[in-house]
């Protein structure tokens with residue numbers, strides 16, 4: 001398709017107004033939220049309790065605690081697993097910042113492991129080399145909605161007596177060997193931020209099947225108390241606590257959306273499959289994969305550009321940015337997800353945590369090395385990726401995926417027009 005690119009004044013592949021925003025809202029959302037407003041119990045109210053029960057039932061967990069963010073649920077998980085000063089927690093070198101800062105929140109030292117190029121998830125073959133006598137837990141991130149190979153992770157955890165925390169903030173409804181994420185480790189965190197597959201505006205959920213972890217997490221969640229606001233509270237701080245509770249309005253919104261979640265995930269799969277079919281023959285694209293035994297939820301459809309074949313191996317991020325600008329001009333809401341490997345972020349490079357070098361220089365901690373060259377795959381991925389989120393979400397259907405594919409086709413067929421010297 002040798003057509004003039006939209007960025008150079010040609011027609012757009014995806015006309016404006018085609019792609020509908022996320023999430024779809026209907027009468028059930030409005031009714032639930034308005035009922036909450038009229039209900040008079042706006043803090044931790046009846047919708048919070050019901051949301052916990054309904055989410056636990058949907059996901060297949062014994063216990064669930066709703067929080068004001070996924071990050072709060074991650075911090076609760078780190079604390080619930082007994083991680084403390086002097087301990088280390090293994091995290092992937094490429095994720096959302098709070099997959100690693102949740103470790104710092106509890107004055108614990110994160111230890112990074114590079115990612116696997118094909119899955120974009122933590123490289124399970126490199127985890128064991130990062131285990132030290134201080135390691136307490138592994139945080140696996142089911143990135144973009146693709147579950148980590150949990151057979152490999154759980155085998156290492158069992159061998160070394162480690163807890164496994166799932167960062168399932170992007171992985172609602174994703175599966176590994178037929179089991180849902182959030183049921184594959186010791187405990188897990190989900191996010192209900194607007195971009196996630198289940199939107200409550202903001203919010204999150206801590207889930208576990210382990211009663212002791214549930215009790216630990218609950219304490220940190222609500223001022224160090226042992227009882228929830230719906231029980232007979234004694235207002236006593238038994239332990240160091242935060243205030244991570246959710247309130248009734250977002251819980252009501254989340255409950256309304258939860259009823260539609262299976263349909264949303266099915267639509268994402270359908271759209272992603274159509275896109276993959278159509279993009280398979282477009283040159284220089286490296287498409288995301290769904291390995292045997294994994295059920296992707298397609299939270300985020302991430303492509304990489306073959307910069308070597310394009311002749312831009314040395315300015316990969318720069319040329320990627322040109323391609324992304326061209327895709328956006330075609331009307332495709334193409335985004336960069338994380339531009340930085342986590343250990344490259346200033347908070348880690350400067351070891352800028354609780355002051356006085358804590359937790360890294362604390363006498364209880366061991367040495368860790370955040371030198372960037374250890375995380376070459378994360379860097380290469382960060383520099384070569386681009387992602388699609390909203391075009392694959394409901395209410396958008398395969399007809400939108402087709403238009404998006406047309407746009408990719410057009411841009412990649414005319415990619416030389418994006419060379420800096422043309």
Ligand SMILES: *Cc1c(COP(=O)(O)O)cnc(C)c1O
Nearest residue numbers: 069070071096099169170191193
């Ligand atoms: C969104 C996200 C989080 C944080 O969730 P919030 O609700 O925004 O705090 C953590 N980890 C991953 C992988 C995420 O995508």
